[in-house]
Structures are given as C-alpha cells and as structure tokens.
Amino acid sequence: MAGTVASVGVVACLASFAVGFAVVGGASVAGQRLAGAADAAALAAADAASGAVTGDPCARADEVAAAVGAQVAACDVDRLVATVSVEGSFAGLVLRASARAAPPPSL
Structure with missing residues (x-):
C-alpha cells in the first residue's frame, strides 16, 4: 500500500512538472513570434519611410x-x-x- 501511495505521488509530481514546462515552452514560443512580428513591422515602417514602398510607415507596420x-x-x-x-x-x-x-550605415 505504501508503494502505491509513493508511486501516485511521484506520478503527480512529474505531471505537474510536465505541465509547467509546457506552459513555459508555450510562452517562449509566443515571445519569439512576437519578436518576429516586431522585426517585420519595423522593417515595413522603415521601407515606407525610405520610399521603397508607398504609404504611411506606421500604417504599414500595423498591417x-x-x-x-x-x-x-x-x-x-x-x-x-x-x-x-x-x-x-x-x-x-x-x-x-x-x-x-x-x-545600413554608409561606409
């Protein structure tokens, strides 16, 4: 009986660790996707500011x-x-x- 209780405790502990790691992994993925979105939006705004594409820079970033x-x-x-x-x-x-x-800076 004591072995069963210990086994259930170990399984519950491992399950909680797995859930915690999944949440942390999901947050990490969401953060990286958001960083990519920021990079792409800044590039779009810079392209519009330089005249490479038409439109308002901040509107392009929003799109x-x-x-x-x-x-x-x-x-x-x-x-x-x-x-x-x-x-x-x-x-x-x-x-x-x-x-x-x-x-890029001019050389």
Whole structure:
C-alpha cells in the first residue's frame, strides 16, 4: 500500500512538472513570434519611410503586425529610422516586443 501511495505521488509530481514546462515552452514560443512580428513591422515602417514602398510607415507596420496576430502599441519614425513596439497575449498575460529598423550605415 505504501508503494502505491509513493508511486501516485511521484506520478503527480512529474505531471505537474510536465505541465509547467509546457506552459513555459508555450510562452517562449509566443515571445519569439512576437519578436518576429516586431522585426517585420519595423522593417515595413522603415521601407515606407525610405520610399521603397508607398504609404504611411506606421500604417504599414500595423498591417504587417496584424497579419501575424499582433497589435502595434507604439510606432515612432525619425527620418529613416523606425522603432515599433507590438503587443500580444499568452494565457491572459500581455507580451510586448520592440524592434528598430533603418538603412545600413554608409561606409
């Protein structure tokens, strides 16, 4: 009987660890997806600011972020440098990522 109780305790402990690791893994994936969305949105805004594509830079950033399920929280364009912050959620938590894009420096 004591062995059964110990076995059930070990299985319950391992199951709780597995659930915890799955949640942490899911949050990590959501964070990386959000970082990718921020990068893409900043690149889109920088392209619009440089004239490579038409349109308002922050509107372009919003279009790109929305395509991957994120929302633009902040968009700042200073000359050709675009800084974009996007927000998303995971398990009821708000996640935020930022990125900056600009033309390469001249040599």
